[in-house]
Amino acid sequence: MALDLTADVVALTETLVNIESVSLDERAICDAVEAALAPLTHLKTVRIGNTLVARTELGRAERVVIAGHLDTVPLNDNLPARNDGTLLHGLGTCDMKGGVAVALRLAATLPDPVRDVTYVFYEGEEIASVHNGLRLVAEQEPTLLEADFAILMEPSDAVVEAGCQGTLRVEVTATGERAHSARSWRGVNAIHGAGEILNRLASYQARLPVIDGLEYHEGLNxxxxxxxxxxxxxxxxxxxTVNYRFAPDRSEDEALAFVRDFFAGFDVVVTDSAPGALPGLGVPAAAAFVAAVGGEVNPKFGWTDVARFTGLGIPAVNFGPGDPMLAHKQEEYVPIEQLRVCESTLRRWLGEQ
Structure with missing residues (x-):
């Protein structure tokens, strides 16, 4: 399906939504993005797998990355897209083809931005990290991602969400001794022993650190x-199995040390871990962007790929159309007005002299 990048951002979003792109099946949508961007002479495009990178090379003093993933979670009887005049409904409208449409419009129609821009449209965000297109680009062609600042077009209700919390999953195990239930006193019931694990969790008091003026809210569940x-x-x-969502002022090692101490006396095994991302709002490009969107900034409580940029030494924020609470839901939708607000905000920030 051909993409018309001169079309209104709402129409472009609808076209993107109607190209099915469940994780590991992004070839068709990446082909469409490549066909639309490759002929544009102001962009240099590079494809790695089903990820397309498009860059301006104007020699500006700053370079920013604007990134969005092309894949969606599996269908749930929520295609094709439906426009009711206020909301655009359908799989991926919110997470995150609305953001992708905004970025594509900017890539096509802003040939001379005041900041050099690297647009990244990538695969495999909704599944295991081994498939993540940003990770693959960082490993194979790291220079393509070099920048002073990054914006991930994840849904944020068109408000800046800075940084993100880290996530740690552990298995906490209580042990006992088997016996016949008719002679239970001859054994030790591990399920009863796990009550202490649950009691500790029930008494947990969330840590609320303030970072760059933003209050993060940790969770241990x-x-x-x-x-x-x-x-x-x-x-x-x-x-x-316990999930610890930790504020970005803690490293993964510090988060694990806290969890091991919290569950002292029990066996603790890590099953999954990802670092958080500091807000980085003091970077000039970030400060200018926050000012352009009106100065409102919220902390990001979930984990997003901004953490990958932080790992590369690039401060990053989330900014995109749609309510993140609707991501992955059957009734997913994006407000039409937010699509236009995000596009106009970024256009103003990138285009102002």
Whole structure:
């Protein structure tokens, strides 16, 4: 399906939404993006897998990255797109083809921005990190991502969300001794022992650090529990999976040290970990961007790929159309007005002399 980058951002979003691009099936949409951008003489394009990078090379004093992922979660009876005049409904409208449409419009129609821009339209964000297009570009052609500042077009209700919290998942295990349930006193019930794990979680007091004037809210929660052998056996093992969402002033090692101390006396095994990202609002390009959008900034409580940019030494924020609470939901939609606001805001910031 051909993309008309001169079309209104709403129409472009609808076209993108109607190109199915569930994770690992992004070839068609990346082909369409490449076909639309490659002929533009003010951009240099590079394709890596199903990720397309398009760069201006004007010799400006600053370079910014504007990035958005092309993939979606699986369909849930929510295609094709539907425009009711106020909202555009459908899979990916919010997460995040609305943001991609904004970035594509800017890439096509701003040939002479005041900042050099690297646009990245990437694959594999919704699944395991091994498939993430940003990670692949950083590994294969790291110079393509060099910049002073980055904007990830994740849905943020058209308000800047700075940085992001890190995430750590651990399995906390209580152990016991098996016995027949008719002679339970001959064993030690690990499920009962796990009650202490749950009691500690219930008494947890969230840490609320303030970073760059933004208050982050940490969370420590049980998300899975697994135990039991049979209905007539006293279990000897019960594992509680715990997710710790930690503020970006803590490293992954510091987060793990906190969790191990919190669950002292229990076996703790890490199953997944990703660092947070500091806001970086003191960087000139970031400060100028915040001023351009009216000065309002919120902390980002979830994890996003801004952390990848932080790992590369590039301060980053989230800014895109749509309510992040609607991501992955069947009733996903994006407000039409937010599509236009995001485009006009970025156009003003990139185009002002």
């Amino acid at each position: 049980a998300v899975l529990i697994n135990g039991g052998v049979a209905t007539n056996v006293i279990p000897d093992r019960c594992t509680v």
